[in-house]
Amino acid sequence: MRAYLRTFGCTFNKFDSELIKYALEKNGFKLVKSPEEADVIIVNTCGVKKQTEDRIISYLKKVEKFGKRLIITGCLPLINLKRLEKEIKFFAVTGPAIGEKIIDLINGKAPSNNLLRNDFFPSLSNRKYGEGIIHITPLCHGCLGNCSYCAVKFARGRLRSYPQDDIIRDIECAVRNGAKEIWITAQDTGSYGLDIGTDLISLLKKVDRINGEFFVRIGMMNPSRLPYIVDDLIVLFKESNKFFYFLHLPVQSGSPRVLRLMRRNYDPGQLLEYVKRIRKEVDEKFNIMTDVIVGHPGETERDFLQTIELIKELRPDVVNISKFFPRPYTEASKMPQLPSQVIKRRSVELTKLCNQISKKRNEKWIKWTGKVLIDEKGKNGTLIARNYAYKPVIIKKKLKLGTIVSVEIEEAHPYWLKAHLLNNPSNGFRYFPNP
Secondary structure (H helix, E strand, O other), X not given: OEEEEEEOOOHHHHHHHXXXXXXXXXXXXXXXXXXXXXXXXXXXXXXXXXXXXXXXXXXXXXHHXXXXXXXXXXXXXXXXXXXXXXXXXXXXXXXXXXXOHHHHHHOOOOOHHHOOOOOOOOOOOOOOOOOOOEEEEEOEEOEOOOOOOOOHHHHHXXXXXXXXXXXXXXXXXXXXXXXXXXXXXXXXXXXXXXXXOOXXXXXXXXXXXXXXXXXXXXXXXXXXXXXXXXXXXXXXXXXXXXXXXXXXXXXXXXXXXXXXXXXXXXXXXXHHXXXXXXXXXXXXXXXXXXXXXXXXXXXXXHHHHHHHHHHHHHOOXXXXXXXXXXXXXXXXXXXXOOOHHHHHHHHHHHHHHHHHHHHHHHHOOOOOEEEEEEEEEOOOOOEEEEOOOOOEEEEOOOOOOOOEEEEEEXXXXXXXXXXXXXXXXXXXXXXXXXX
């Protein structure tokens, strides 16, 4: 039987699709490159934003015309099943992380309604290694939060952490099979282990002891967890040569009042001080990514200006800006909504500011020389590499993915750097600046 798999959404969805792909191949399915060729079409969906949902619905309407068995998995069936039932003709729907259960579903041995759940916990060992230099290792499923605007909690459920031994074994297998860049991911990496009596820092220390030349990107972390681990994180970054100088800390708003409405339990001013500490004690070029929601119900002009001021002081390298749109069944969807033109204006203003800050941050890298890891192919014959701060560096050269080369940065753009190779780099160039 021939199967086609399409994935939308986050890093975690990519991991879920890896498990589905492995299960299909192990059970004799042939994966094809287009939905027209398939006997069964599997679409792994996202539902975090209305815009993403609309794009997925449009795609589903396109592929349902092929008349094949259509299985819709991922977050969207648990976030907006009513819309799927109303607009799409499908064979089955499931919750996320179904892994090898996809086989019983296709073969008619598992009723679809038994799979519309948010508590699956697939083994990390049911996957294929050696598929590329980037390897995704999930730490846990679900989270401990209850954000007013978030529908993902309906789809991913409560926190379920993998044992540390399973995670270490997964990373070791990946490194032995050629992985150079490990993405440890979760809805909130900072909450890892709180349900099983362990914690993120003890895990990272074990990761640091794994043999091999590889580098680790720590995934998204709720700022509410930072006070408990920031001291240990700083020590880890300073002493290790394994972890990119990168953190994704989604602040969402600079207004304490709006954060209370969002049910985000932290002080934005405290987060700012932690970021300043990290950049002072580890590296001024430390790469901070954040997220901001513009136009959450109840956000006044004063609240928005507090966000503007926070971003000016925080100086994040990357900001993911989302215009608020209510998600089904969330607390925020029941609050009085802001006019769309107000949300649009604020989004445009914030985007302009963030682009300026990103450009200035990147300009600090001009004339920098050092090593980068080539991790993906770019456009028009270019390659994309990452330096020790996980900055994307564009190189025009034919080189193998996974190669580490020495470069000099020659141009800075808001979201990427351009570099040329150094033919005769100085002796002793290190990937990380610390000894």
